[in-house]
Amino acid sequence: MESTLKNKSAATVWIWAIIPLIILIGLISIFFFTNPLALFQAEGLPPIEAVTIEQIELRPGQFIISVFNGSPDTIKIAQVTVDDAFWEWQAAPSAEIPRLGKTTITINYGWVRGEPHKITLLTSSGTPFTKEVAIATETPKVDATQFIAYGLLGVYIGIIPVAIGLMWFPTMKRMGRKGLSFVLALTIGLLVFLLIDTSLEAMEVAGDVAGVFQGLPLAVFAALISWLAISAVSGKQSEAERDSASGRLKLATLIALSIGLHNLGEGLAVGAAFALGEAALGSFLVIGFTLHNVTEGIGIAAPVTRDQPSLKNFVLLALISGAPAILGAWIGGFAYSPLLAVIFLGIGAGAIWQVIVEVGRLLIRDAQRENESVANWINVSGLALGIALMYFTAYFVKF
Amino acid sequence: MTVGDVDTSKFDPMKYLTEFDYGKVSKLPNGQTLREWDVFAVDQDIEIAPGIFFPAWAYGLKDRAPQVPGPTFRCTEGDRLRFNFSNGSAHPHTIHFHGIHPPSMDGIIPILKTGESFTYEFDAKPFGLHLYHCHTAPLKRHIHKGLYGTFIIDPPTPRTPAKEFVMMMNGFDTNFDGENEVYAVNTVAFHYAKHPIQVKVGEPIRVYLVNITEFDPINSLHLHAAMYKLYRTGTRLDQYEYTDMVTMAQGERHVLEFTLEYPGKHMFHAHQSELAELGWMGFFEAKE
Numbered sequence: 193m194e195s196t197l198k199n200k201s202a203a204t205v206w207i208w209a210i211i212p213l214i215i216l217i218g219l220i221s222i223f224f225f226t227n228p229l230a231l232f233q234a235e236g237l238p239p240i241e242a243v244t245i246e247q248i249e250l251r252p253g254q255f256i257i258s259v260f261n262g263s264p265d266t267i268k269i270a271q272v273t274v275d276d277a278f279w280e281w282q283a284a285p286s287a288e289i290p291r292l293g294k295t296t297i298t299i300n301y302g303w304v305r306g307e308p309h310k311i312t313l314l315t316s317s318g319t320p321f322t323k324e325v326a327i328a329t330e331t332p333k334v335d336a337t338q339f340i341a342y343g344l345l346g347v348y349i350g351i352i353p354v355a356i357g358l359m360w361f362p363t364m365k366r367m368g369r370k371g372l373s374f375v376l377a378l379t380i381g382l383l384v385f386l387l388i389d390t391s392l393e394a395m396e397v398a399g400d401v402a403g404v405f406q407g408l409p410l411a412v413f414a415a416l417i418s419w420l421a422i423s424a425v426s427g428k429q430s431e432a433e434r435d436s437a438s439g440r441l442k443l444a445t446l447i448a449l450s451i452g453l454h455n456l457g458e459g460l461a462v463g464a465a466f467a468l469g470e471a472a473l474g475s476f477l478v479i480g481f482t483l484h485n486v487t488e489g490i491g492i493a494a495p496v497t498r499d500q501p502s503l504k505n506f507v508l509l510a511l512i513s514g515a516p517a518i519l520g521a522w523i524g525g526f527a528y529s530p531l532l533a534v535i536f537l538g539i540g541a542g543a544i545w546q547v548i549v550e551v552g553r554l555l556i557r558d559a560q561r562e563n564e565s566v567a568n569w570i571n572v573s574g575l576a577l578g579i580a581l582m583y584f585t586a587y588f589v590k591f
Numbered sequence: 592m593t594v595g596d597v598d599t600s601k602f603d604p605m606k607y608l609t610e611f612d613y614g615k616v617s618k619l620p621n622g623q624t625l626r627e628w629d630v631f632a633v634d635q636d637i638e639i640a641p642g643i644f645f646p647a648w649a650y651g652l653k654d655r656a657p658q659v660p661g662p663t664f665r666c667t668e669g670d671r672l673r674f675n676f677s678n679g680s681a682h683p684h685t686i687h688f689h690g691i692h693p694p695s696m697d698g699i700i701p702i703l704k705t706g707e708s709f710t711y712e713f714d715a716k717p718f719g720l721h722l723y724h725c726h727t728a729p730l731k732r733h734i735h736k737g738l739y740g741t742f743i744i745d746p747p748t749p750r751t752p753a754k755e756f757v758m759m760m761n762g763f764d765t766n767f768d769g770e771n772e773v774y775a776v777n778t779v780a781f782h783y784a785k786h787p788i789q790v791k792v793g794e795p796i797r798v799y800l801v802n803i804t805e806f807d808p809i810n811s812l813h814l815h816a817a818m819y820k821l822y823r824t825g826t827r828l829d830q831y832e833y834t835d836m837v838t839m840a841q842g843e844r845h846v847l848e849f850t851l852e853y854p855g856k857h858m859f860h861a862h863q864s865e866l867a868e869l870g871w872m873g874f875f876e877a878k879e
Contacts, residue, residue, distance in 0.1 A: 238646075270642030271593050277868030278593045278640070278780065318643045318765025318772055 238317050240264055243289075244402040245323035247528065248311060249331045250303060255311060257297040257323075261289035262404035273312045273320075274301050292404065303328045332467055334526050342463055342525040343518050349462055349481035350455045350517025354448075355510045357489015364490070364497045369558070370570055372497050376555050377571040379447070379491035380548055381578020386454050387544045389586070391415075393457060394537035400530035407534050414538025415545070418453075422446065422546040435557070437499040443550055444495045448513040450543030451488045455513060457537045458485075459520020464528045466521075480588025487581050488513060495554060593781050593870070595641035602637060602658050604782040608756045611665040611743070612652065619671055626666050627673045629653035632684045632725070632738060639763045639773050640780040640870060647737035648680055648725070659778050660759040660803070661723070661740030668718040668747050677708040684733065685709075687726035688742055689842070691716045698726050718746040720825035720844045722759075722801050734841075735764055735771075735805035741844075743799060746828060753795035753848065756788065760802045760810045760839075760861070760871065771806055773870050774861065780870025787876035792854050796875070799825070800837075801844040810871075811838045812847070813862040819849035836862055851877035 222228065242262040249256040255274070261267045268288045272281040281299045289295045303309050305328055312322040332338045364375055394415075398407030426446060433439045458481055492509050523532065559566040599605070614626035635649040635657045651657030666672055678684050682705070687698030692713035703709055725738035741757050761778060762771035773780050790796055798819075804810045813836045820831040825846035837845060851857055860872035 268642065271640055273869065276865055278870060280592060280594055314640075314643055314765070314772065316642050316644055318639070318645060318763070320766055320772060 262402040346518025346521035351514030353485035377574025378578035381575040385582035411538035415542035418542030453540035456516035456520040459517035460524040463521035463524025659737035753797040783873025787874035802839040822846040
């Protein structure tokens, strides 16, 4: 008796789980097979078209263009102009691109090294979609030499400056309590700069992402998730653990990780700049990022100045924060994708935010221990100096 | 150059070159020749380059498909002309003719709404090369959408026999941003480059050249490997300029007369390279 009742109620649960699905499928079928919205559709309106030129690869006498169709329907590329002139081209697999599909267009064109070029795709409605090559130069090929060259770029802007910054550890150890607070505040200052810089970069790149992928929300969600994930990891620590040498080393690692994510973004930017032919600014850009990132080493070492970390720890910290720049330079140089860049930058921004919270907590705890306000002159000037350092060294890399 | 070819079953630029419409001819009691046309305007998608379709407004003749440019009207000086115009487009339109006639027949008023009709009637004068186009505001939109055509008034004593071609220099702003994406003579970009116009070496050739290009202040025609006699507006038979290059504002039109001395492909194009490379380029192919 009881079991039949149970069965019956289980069946009811199942039925009620399925009924909404059936109604939903029915409704979708009605929209699919008939046209209940016909009333809203005026005759002869042009279709919505959203075509994105994702990448332009330059080979001797040739452009190879990857095209993405983000419009609601299949789209046909009817003609192509280069520098405002109709030009012959070939599409593979087809000039007709299904929704969310891609095609590759090859154009034989005598592009001029060092000069800008403009490529426009015209759909069957004559709607133009344009992308410019700012400075024409051959796109790097993935071979051993180029691979090493781009890898070295990452080493220059990532690992080396962080390692140099970490070398101030013995000096920082001798600075006393106030000096340490100052360095921690300075770390927050530089992180605040990086947070703003990374967020703005994410917003900028989001503009290049095909509309259907919603670049800006994607960046925000990536940031949100990375922030929550890092909070969950560090939230496991008890207050006592946080205040131990291992707790402080964990915080340093967390800083290194988030800075690493930021450096990945920098690697992307530098790799892409070199690949897009902005290498003319190259050595200036690399020196700039190197100077800019030395400060990051100081920030990473700041939480552990009370302790005696091993050399192995320092090497690991340098790798965690610096090596992502290598990965970034490779991706930026050989397979730049605004979509990936937005995700990485978003993750970076979320991580940096959480690290600001963690370092801030450390600073507050130190201040409370001494019965001081956290917003004292030492901390405020440290913060200001951190921001100023990043701001002025950024003069080398912003144009 | 563009890739592919247009569907010429709807509009054939090759046919348009030599297609003159003399109207329905009759005699008035006073002995004057009366020419009558039934003209309409409609909304019509046209192919302006292979695979690119433009939502045009087009003139057409009864029992014939609408076209851009509109049909070429031809008559002789002194004829009585009667254009029975009915507007089948969703927008108001008129026909404004260049030439001498009473202002009441000038196509400014009345503006004809959808379904309305009006008869333009006047004597053909002066002889020369003229044009007609819609004169409804906004003018830029009504002209560049395709409401224009060539209007030839022959002199009482006809011009010398020649192989005659009509060329209207036009452009299309496909994304309506005030700049043309596609240029041509007779609508289809590069059509005469893909299909050279066939002529004979030494044969007299006459081109009725009209510029209706919107948005660009000027257009031009440069002929390769030959020179032409340029009769400005075609209103004088005894005065011409000898050149291979003419620059024209919108509404300017000239009669060009020449022969090709050598066999082979003679290029012609706008001597603004941008216009040439966006479709306004073609060939005469001279054969022995």
